[in-house]
Amino acid sequence: MAIDKLTGENSILFIRSEQLFDWARRNSLWYMAFGIACCAIEGLMHASGPRFDFDRMGVFFRASPRQADVMIVAGTVNKKMAETVKRLYDQMPEPKWVVAMGACACTGGPFREYGNVIMGVDKVVPVDVYVPGCPPRPESVQYGFMQLQKKIDAQTEERLAARRNANR
Amino acid sequence: MTIDPRTDVPPAGEMLGDTHCPVPDTLPVGLDHVPTGVDREQAEHLIVNFGPQHPSMHGVLRILGELDGEEMISGEVNIGYLHRGIEKLAESRRYDQVGTLLDRGDYIAGIHGELAFAMATEQLAEIEVPERALWIRTLVGEITRISSHLLWYGPMGLDAGAMGQFLYAVRDREMLLDILEAITGARMMFNYIRPGGVLRDLPAGIERKILEFLDHFEKMLPEHDDLLGGNEIFQLRTKGVGVIDRDKALAYSLTGANLRASGVSWDLRKDRPYAAYDKVEFDVPISNEGDIYSRYLVRMEEMRQSVRIIRQVLDGMPEGPHTAKVAKVLRPPAGEAYAAVEAPRGEWGIHIISNGSDNPARMRYRPPAFYALQVVEDLIPGTLLADMIVVAGSMDIVLGEIDR
Numbered sequence: 260m261a262i263d264k265l266t267g268e269n270s271i272l273f274i275r276s277e278q279l280f281d282w283a284r285r286n287s288l289w290y291m292a293f294g295i296a297c298c299a300i301e302g303l304m305h306a307s308g309p310r311f312d313f314d315r316m317g318v319f320f321r322a323s324p325r326q327a328d329v330m331i332v333a334g335t336v337n338k339k340m341a342e343t344v345k346r347l348y349d350q351m352p353e354p355k356w357v358v359a360m361g362a363c364a365c366t367g368g369p370f371r372e373y374g375n376v377i378m379g380v381d382k383v384v385p386v387d388v389y390v391p392g393c394p395p396r397p398e399s400v401q402y403g404f405m406q407l408q409k410k411i412d413a414q415t416e417e418r419l420a421a422r423r424n425a426n427r
Numbered sequence: 428m429t430i431d432p433r434t435d436v437p438p439a440g441e442m443l444g445d446t447h448c449p450v451p452d453t454l455p456v457g458l459d460h461v462p463t464g465v466d467r468e469q470a471e472h473l474i475v476n477f478g479p480q481h482p483s484m485h486g487v488l489r490i491l492g493e494l495d496g497e498e499m500i501s502g503e504v505n506i507g508y509l510h511r512g513i514e515k516l517a518e519s520r521r522y523d524q525v526g527t528l529l530d531r532g533d534y535i536a537g538i539h540g541e542l543a544f545a546m547a548t549e550q551l552a553e554i555e556v557p558e559r560a561l562w563i564r565t566l567v568g569e570i571t572r573i574s575s576h577l578l579w580y581g582p583m584g585l586d587a588g589a590m591g592q593f594l595y596a597v598r599d600r601e602m603l604l605d606i607l608e609a610i611t612g613a614r615m616m617f618n619y620i621r622p623g624g625v626l627r628d629l630p631a632g633i634e635r636k637i638l639e640f641l642d643h644f645e646k647m648l649p650e651h652d653d654l655l656g657g658n659e660i661f662q663l664r665t666k667g668v669g670v671i672d673r674d675k676a677l678a679y680s681l682t683g684a685n686l687r688a689s690g691v692s693w694d695l696r697k698d699r700p701y702a703a704y705d706k707v708e709f710d711v712p713i714s715n716e717g718d719i720y721s722r723y724l725v726r727m728e729e730m731r732q733s734v735r736i737i738r739q740v741l742d743g744m745p746e747g748p749h750t751a752k753v754a755k756v757l758r759p760p761a762g763e764a765y766a767a768v769e770a771p772r773g774e775w776g777i778h779i780i781s782n783g784s785d786n787p788a789r790m791r792y793r794p795p796a797f798y799a800l801q802v803v804e805d806l807i808p809g810t811l812l813a814d815m816i817v818v819a820g821s822m823d824i825v826l827g828e829i830d831r
Binding site: 296299304308337339370 | 479
């Protein structure tokens with residue numbers, strides 16, 4: 260999509276509404292301020308700090324799940340926490356995405372031998388992007404968000420292609 | 428009689444007539460547990476659930492509070508949302524691998540956990556640590572202390588309603604993380620201090636980088652202080668709030684800056700010197716008020732003293748090997764050892780029991796924030812709702828080390 264490349268005055272743009280909405284969504288991915296463990300320092304605090312500054316990508320934190328588009332699961336999820344993670348995911352409005360940040364959220368990480376730890380948050384909520392590392396650097400999380408933007412674009416294309424095929 | 432809704436406010440008990448929803452028999456999912464001693468049918472008191480997802484909860488702490496208007500009647504602290512078996516897993520790790528787990532325990536200042544574990548292991552195995560390793564340990568320990576206090580200072584202001592200082596704290600912390608990355612190879616999870624010394628020697632040219640930071644930080648520290656501590660609103664919010672007197676601080680076994688803010692001079696770096704702390708000069712800041720503001724003052728002064736220590740360490744850094752000759756797989760003789768260090772949050776102690784194999788038979792650590800959290804529960808009755816957040820934030824709690 261090339262909306263951002265449009266220049267010039269008095270230009271008229273014809274676009275499908277869902278394409279426009281998806282374009283807006285992918286450029287304002289607001290994540291929920293929900294840090295579980297160590298990864299929250301890198302993925303939420305330093306990410307919103309002056310050096311990495313996720314705000315410039317439209318990635319900004321919201322305190323409430325009801326205003327958030329993305330949940331960054333930043334840390335180890337254990338059995339006591341899993342219920343809360345699921346409940347917060349259910350409270351987020353559609354469309355919503357989940358970024359599993361760090362080895363613990365991806366697979367259980369260094370604590371996977373322990374019975375209380377859930378081996379990856381994908382056992383609890385569906386995950387869109389996995390960011391490996393222990394902890395991942397903020398750049399990795401940034402790259403994860405770029406992959407998520409690509410995924411949102413691809414979903415739009417897929418939906419449109421499916422409709423074209425159905426109409427044929 | 429007509430009721431004017433602007434002036435006539437019925438008592439809370441009468442509001443539960445036909446017009447308002449009745450009190451449900453069962454609380455919503457997740458709230459099936461009310462604080463002990465609270466009658467859930469009491470309509471005047473509101474039971475509020477904070478956390479585990481709350482933007483100012485410093486991790487996954489959960490507090491169930493009972494409110495009368497805006498005043499807290501009681502609060503029950505609920506932990507365990509990050510329990511991941513650090514102590515149990517240490518029983519299946521080699522002695523040089525346990526540091527990886529302790530890093531993830533206190534994830535803001537992991538170096539101090541590694542240091543305590545290395546010291547306990549050295550006691551068991553009777554390893555003589557070379558002089559240079561002791562000075563490097565002091566250096567990275569103090570760098571971590573500044574970075575930890577900065578990460579206390581920023582979010583603490585957020586809790587009190589300020590925003591700007593957080594961005595400045597993170598800016599300065601990024602410089603510290605760069606230095607730590609150059610020395611240890613990682614920004615957060617180091618596993619740098621091993622039994623017998625440190626993993627590798629200081630990289631070339633690191634002195635210049637550290638001095639650059641110190642010059643910058645010495646200029647910036649008064650500005651940090653003006654920005655938050657000089658703010659009148661912050662002073663009103665913190666002075667005389669959350670007071671822990673000397674007796675209570677001792678009764679709850681508080682350590683670190685929380686104890687020193689209550690007027691007790693106890694700092695392991697002075698009183699039980701380890702690493703190279705007996706060879707450097709520094710002061711131990713104390714405040715007698717015991718309120719949030721004095722905890723703030725003590726931590727700010729500690730950062731200034733850390734700068735002083737780092738300068739002396741850079742000047743006096745001896746030459747020599749950075750680690751003693753230690754077996755690849757360490758098998759200390761059977762026995763037990765305890766070692767404690769002054770971590771940014773207080774006394775971090777490690778107790779190891781060895782049975783002569785290459786894994787510890789049992790490892791336990793003393794998380795200083797765990798004791799600080801117990802005082803929070805004691806301070807809650809009578810404080811305002813908004814002050815409760817600041818009180819909890821002022822104790823510098825890290826849930827990773829509390830839940831293990």
